[in-house]
Amino acid sequence: MRGVGAVLRGAPRAATGLAVLGAALLVAPLLVDDYLLSVILITLYFAFVGQAWNLMMGYAGQLSLGHALYVGLGGYAAAAFFVHFGLTPWAGMVIGILVAAAFAAGIGLLAFRFGIGGVYFALLTIAVAEFTRILFEHFEWVGATGGFFLPVENREINDLLMLRGSPAMFYYVILAMTVGLFLANVALIRSRMGYYWMAIREDQDAAQALGINTFRYKMMAVVLSASLTALGGVFLAFYNNNLFPIDAFGIHRSIEIILAPIIGGLGTLFGPILGAFILTPLGEVLTWALDQLGVQMAGVKHLFYGLVLLVIIRSLPGGVWPWFARRLGIEGPEARP
Template identity: 60%
Template structure:
């Protein structure tokens, strides 16, 4: 255990550790100075940070581009919500079912894709196809509400972590804990043998295979870990928003929103998904504010602006915001 802990900090500069501590402390204390609105924005930012981190395992570490991660969010959200509403099983137990369901979906997609060597663009398309297929399936799955949606009872009561019912501040800390744990978990992965195998596969699959890495097994592992992590975002989504519509939760737009954070922040980095999610969420809200204030808030303006920002980052900062920022701040690790 202590060896693992030591390895977590290996090669990290003291400056970076202090900076990380400060960021975490700021996030811990943020609700004290936030009103309800700011808190809701922060919750969404943390949600995207966590989900982005989960996606990053598959794409950033192992190089498998999934454009269908809304599938894992969706099936997990439905699983946890159905367990709770239909059978009165609280999410503390139901989440294991959600994780299992999402991992099973991930395993099936991974198995089919990797066994039949579907890769690159084709793999990305296969993931979209499965998400869309499931979306239409849930649209016609009347037992779970169909396209009319599936709802959880909204109750106004004190924070209860067992049933995940409570005020927004509880959801904030749940999401913060998940994000922090995911960060540590990913750090652990990147320092482990598995992480190095993934990087090797990402850089050159054939070379990795030639070195004796079981490419199929480790790609499967990446998909399963990633889908399992993503599923918790789904459980959170169900209990935070209390309503699920296949049209929304499984849509391709959701998958794309989810991956914007890590790509803008810095693919394959640990802090990139978190930074990217916060930058995007806060930016989106600032833009809305400005547009409402100046009276230009017609439908579409915000997304056009979003698209322009995305294009600017992709064109001029191909590695994302975090790697150059890290250098600028002098947080590069000792090697």
């Protein structure tokens, strides 16, 4: 289990599948229409933030139900500095990451120093996200409840430096981010930090008895996960061109982030990606089907997500990926439920 290469050599079907998928994703903008491209783009976005959340929950075992906090902070920070000062989002993203990291460190410090664990930790993450939402609803510098808007310019000119341009450009940016994060995760999970996170997830007392500074490694998981999620938030803000406190920080956004990794398989490398590719297209098909039927129902998509989650957890408790990995002939931790 020394890395993806070794795993795939042992499973030729998986290697072929991955190659085909990779090629298809690379040429997708040439083949599909704008709508379909936007669906794949959003799928990749959920694969990205799902991977970021999975580091903290799937590997380090710390449940955050308020990850929209970091999406919102990253997005607002980069967007505000872009709109007010003309700062490139590549620099704005550093500010966004720093702000998100500071919030995460605050939550971690509060929770881990005072022994707030498990469900109380999860509640704390919700509380901070909600508190921040209310704060932003009164934050005039970024538009308060009225929303904050990025100027939409000519979509034909791709300006990668300012992250303004065509859907295809945004598509390649999020594709690179998602693949990049996946490769980084492969290395991370096979490093000492990855093993230490899994030890903490499995049994904190035993981990500490083996010389692991559990406070430090939990803090690293929380801060790293938040920073990466903020990066996803920067992308989302520049792609959507608008930010509203309720849509940035709301609990429904936090839940959306965690569905893909749970369905795909917590604590696996491919799980969050597979989960996103199952859930997002399914949601789109449902929306389309309801449109065709002329049904207008608020929240039906979330109801549907809940149903999918229920079915998956009942039939494949470890998620879809471990089951799928076994069918592909992959052995080892990725195939362990």
